[in-house]
Amino acid sequence: MGALFVLISAIGFGSMALFANMAYADGVDTFSLLTLRFVIAASLLGALAVVRGARFPRGRALRSYAGMGVVYTAMAWGYFGALHHAPSATVALVLYVYPILVALAAFALRLDRFGWPEAGTLVLSSLGLYLVLGGSTQGSGTGLLLAFVAAVCYSGYILIGSRKHMEGDAVACSTVVLSTAAVCCFALSFMQGGQHWPNSPASWAATVGVAVFGTAVAIAAFVAGLKRIGPTQAAVLSTLEPVVTVILGVVFLREQLTVSAAAGGCLILAAAIVLTLGRNRRLAKHAPAAGQPRNDA
Numbered sequence: 288m289g290a291l292f293v294l295i296s297a298i299g300f301g302s303m304a305l306f307a308n309m310a311y312a313d314g315v316d317t318f319s320l321l322t323l324r325f326v327i328a329a330s331l332l333g334a335l336a337v338v339r340g341a342r343f344p345r346g347r348a349l350r351s352y353a354g355m356g357v358v359y360t361a362m363a364w365g366y367f368g369a370l371h372h373a374p375s376a377t378v379a380l381v382l383y384v385y386p387i388l389v390a391l392a393a394f395a396l397r398l399d400r401f402g403w404p405e406a407g408t409l410v411l412s413s414l415g416l417y418l419v420l421g422g423s424t425q426g427s428g429t430g431l432l433l434a435f436v437a438a439v440c441y442s443g444y445i446l447i448g449s450r451k452h453m454e455g456d457a458v459a460c461s462t463v464v465l466s467t468a469a470v471c472c473f474a475l476s477f478m479q480g481g482q483h484w485p486n487s488p489a490s491w492a493a494t495v496g497v498a499v500f501g502t503a504v505a506i507a508a509f510v511a512g513l514k515r516i517g518p519t520q521a522a523v524l525s526t527l528e529p530v531v532t533v534i535l536g537v538v539f540l541r542e543q544l545t546v547s548a549a550a551g552g553c554l555i556l557a558a559a560i561v562l563t564l565g566r567n568r569r570l571a572k573h574a575p576a577a578g579q580p581r582n583d584a
Contacts, residue, residue, distance in 0.1 A: 297525055302535060310493040310497070319476055321468070331499065362440035364475075365434065366382060385445070388438055398446070
């Protein structure tokens with residue numbers, strides 16, 4: 288049952304690009320979509336946390352999770368902004384270089400070691416990224432840059448969440464992160480000249496899909512699965528997220544995926560799995576993992 292929950296989470300996170308493109312086609316702008324996404328998802332997760340009797344973070348932890356919300360806003364802007372300029376498959380695969388970015392940053396900050404396994408995954412992911420970018424037949428440099436910005440921001444998000452005082456109920460903590468992101472996106476939508484809300488049943492359905500299935504359900508399912516099967520299996524199963532994005536993009540959005548890009552994507556995912564397995568084995572030897580929320584894209 289735990290694996291099923293994580294698979295549902297992976298499908299949810301992986302479907303966001305499809306829903307976002309459907310909303311964009313109806314004239315919804317990025318920050319309006321993100322505002323609605325975060326407001327709806329935070330409301331649902333907040334209600335779930337209250338029903339469960341979860342304790343919300345306070346003091347230093349609250350400030351840190353709010354800071355994560357700001358970083359997460361930048362990450363979501365990069366990911367959803369990239370979808371305007373590049374195929375969802377390419378965006379998803381570029382985003383998934385974040386595990387190696389986390390490893391490099393952790394080493395630079397002396398938070399973790401960087402041995403031969405990490406060096407090997409760096410080579411794999413670099414080669415994979417080269418093949419993905421070289422094999423992409425669509426998209427602009429702007430889209431690829433925004434996708435990489437999203438990967439960098441998500442790396443920062445993970446590093447902040449890995450600090451020792453970042454403990455607590457994952458659903459409650461996710462509510463704080465998403466609520467902060469909602470405020471940020473609402474403010475940014477005004478700064479860019481107003482909102483362009485969904486104006487048809489189809490665009491509202493797509494927006495709700497991003498918020499409910501792609502965010503709230505995905506986070507809740509991941510938390511439920513994580514408790515049952517542990518971080519290692521959950522992390523490995525989560526690598527199906529970009530695979531789902533690629534399949535949905537090819538089937539429903541008629542995106543093209545070259546053999547080169549597909550091979551590069553496989554290398555990136557292989558590097559992510561190897562690196563994740565190694566990190567989780569080391570973490571298992573230390574203190575229990577903190578309740579860091581999982582909020583992809």
